[in-house]
């Protein structure tokens with residue numbers, strides 16, 4: 556553990572994981588009140604953004620834990636909440652066995668010497684009016700570490716350790732390239748000898764040629780100092796090479812955990828599979844085709860019911876009792892999601908509206924007759940602007956466990972996954988009637 560007033564990390568830092576992990580997060584939630592419109596305020600129905608919705612993870616000493624997912628899935632919020640830069644709505648964060656959500660502001664200030672952050676954009680995260688010397692030295696001031704000459708020596712050492720020159724200490728941020736600025740950001744994080752660093756998309760703002768250099772630097776520093784990283788990225792190809800374990804996030808929840816080997820041979824969760832397929836030079840351990848996900852990540856203000864990925868999942872489980880092919884069911888469910896959200900602009904259709912909607916939203920003409928009959932009735936309701944009736948008709952007749960039951964994380968031979976395809980109770984499309992279909 557770092558000592559205040561000490562400028563040099565003690566030699567021989569252990570890389571062994573202790574029984575208690577360095578960091579343990581349990582049931583972490585971070586909700587925000589959304590900007591509520593006039594009607595919501597009037598009705599007293601405030602809307603909540605569920606940015607992080609019950610995340611648990613552990614990070615050992617000297618380990619890199621990758622957290623990956625599309626923009627808006629809550630991964631940066633987890634990083635900030637772990638660091639207590641944001642107050643959690645619920646859950647606990649244990650650092651060396653101590654719940655740091657309960658610390659006083661003075662205790663938290665002291666903890667900042669052990670937990671640091673490297674930000675995504677070095678251009679905006681470094682104060683342009685300060686010299687590099689002042690940027691790195693700020694932490695020494697705040698934590699009252701070292702004498703002036705010790706600080707100067709340490710800053711020069713740090714600059715050289717991150718691949719810059721000691722003479723750069725007197726320059727300003729605008730005199731550096733993006734890669735050099737990120738090296739300064741890393742030196743700033745290292746200044747107080749932290750044991751844990753949140754690396755929040757540290758290479759995504761950099762040229763591809765520079766990314767590898769920064770990743771190599773982070774790995775070298777970890778090998779030398781035994782630092783643990785929470786490494787946040789939207790690109791699976793970035794974390795797969797640096798992380799010991801990876802969690803894939805979707806809409807505030809963990810979809811899958813595993814080592815890179817477990818995650819890629821083959822991926823279990825359909826979302827992980829889609830992310831992996833999007834890597835230009837896909838991992839040689841996996842040889843599937845490119846999977847294009849429909850649409851974007853839904854709003855965390857009104858997330859889908861059941862499995863939050865069901866509105867986009869290419870393997871969503873068909874309802875029991877119907878002989879539906881996957882592409883047929885995906886098309887019907889996507890149309891159903893539009894109907895649920897009232898998202899079909901009727902004024903843009905003319906003539907036989909039900910048929911026009913089928914054509915516009917690519918409903919295959921191969922769907923079985925029993926399903927076709929249900930869909931026809933629902934589309935007739937849509938055609939007369941009765942979305943509610945259409946919605947409840949489809950919910951009742953064509954229900955999938957994916958839209959009803961929120962999958963729990965389950966252990967498998969290849970890691971841990973939250974998907975009904977790995978749960979015998981639901982994999983055949985059974986929906987349990989005692990569970991109501993509610994938003995998460």
Ligand code: SF4
Nearest residue numbers: 862865868957974975
């Ligand atoms: S639970 Fe259903 S919707 Fe969710 S990932 Fe699994 S198959 Fe897809």
